[in-house]
Amino acid sequence: MCRHESKFIQIIVQEIVSKLDFTVLSVTPYQTGIDSHVKDINLWFQGGLNNVSVMMICGMGGIGKTTIAKIVYNQNFDKFEGSSFLANIRETAKQPNGLVCLQRQLVSDILKWNKERIYCVAEEINKIKDAMCCKRVLVVLDDVDGLDQVNALLGMRDWLHPGSKIMITTRHVQLLKADEVYKSYVVKELNDDEAICLFNRHAFGQDKPIEAYVEHSKRVIHHCGGLPLALEVLGFSLSGETIDVERKCISKIKNTFSRENS
The missing domain is CATH 3.40.50.300 (P-loop containing nucleotide triphosphate hydrolases)
Structure with missing residues (x-):
């Protein structure tokens, strides 16, 4: 096999590997x-x-x-x-x-x-x-x-x-x-509807909040300011919680923002 053929085969092999990888x-x-x-x-x-x-x-x-x-x-x-x-x-x-x-x-x-x-x-x-x-x-x-x-x-x-x-x-x-x-x-912040949807998907597994937590959710959204990371972290960490949601949310918001700005 000549050198040119060997080089050509190497190129083909590399191209196939790149497509599969x-x-x-x-x-x-x-x-x-x-x-x-x-x-x-x-x-x-x-x-x-x-x-x-x-x-x-x-x-x-x-x-x-x-x-x-x-x-x-x-x-x-x-x-x-x-x-x-x-x-x-x-x-x-x-x-x-x-x-x-x-x-x-x-x-x-x-x-x-x-x-x-x-x-x-x-x-x-x-x-x-x-x-x-x-x-x-x-x-x-x-x-x-x-x-x-x-x-x-x-x-x-x-x-x-x-x-x-x-x-x-x-x-x-x-x-x-x-x-x-x-x-x-x-990239801009989420609007209120998007923010509520994202938070509740993580917190409650659905687009809208459970009726008992509608007002709590709205206040959480206000504190998060439409920031997806804060909404995701808070929603996930509060999944399954049943009491004192708002106080826990505000505390977690402060911790999230302090880490993010450090």
């Missing part, structure tokens, strides 16, 4: 208020076939950015030649060699190979370039809070192959420079 991300079973966001972002996927497109999904912590990104990723990753979802970048980057670990995962996801031994951020940039310059890729950078993290994981955006899509979830609307071409999508 897709992993669907797990998401919450209750997706109240998510559909409209997913629909809007999916429209973005239909354009930009001849260039690299970047979207920032922005909003406060706990607003549902990651859930939205996961659903969109699950619905679109099989349309690309390579894909990667890098979760919890803000926290991972704080760990020793955190950015290097994320870089390894990115290259491994795109090439469908075992994670290579990479020891420094600068060394990995060239490997990322080689991995993504010839493929249409979908990459999600989840919970980014610094431009240095974007640069370490994507390098120069002009390295990316035309048709590639990059989604970045962040709390910082001004994360990217003003002169860079990207689309910003801001």
Whole structure:
């Protein structure tokens, strides 16, 4: 077998492996208020076939950015030649060699190979370039809070192959420079109807509250301010409770917000 045939077979094998190795991300079973966001972002996927497109999904912590990104990723990753979802970048980057670990995962996801031994951020940039310059890729950078993290994981955006899509979830609307071409999508809080539905699905397993807890539910919604994370945590933690719901809710709300803002 000549060298060219061997290389050609290797390419075919890698392509087959990549098609068989897709992993669907797990998401919450209750997706109240998510559909409209997913629909809007999916429209973005239909354009930009001849260039690299970047979207920032922005909003406060706990607003549902990651859930939205996961659903969109699950619905679109099989349309690309390579894909990667890098979760919890803000926290991972704080760990020793955190950015290097994320870089390894990115290259491994795109090439469908075992994670290579990479020891420094600068060394990995060239490997990322080689991995993504010839493929249409979908990459999600989840919970980014610094431009240095974007640069370490994507390098120069002009390295990316035309048709590639990059989604970045962040709390910082001004994360990217003003002169860079990207689309910003801001996620808003749930309205009252959506908030009540989400809370009660987790607390009572149904869209509407049990009659005895209607007023309690309304006050909980008011304290949560339409924040999905707080509603989910409170609803789940109160599932099966029968007494003093409101007092427990307010206490848990305070704890949830203090952790989220730390």
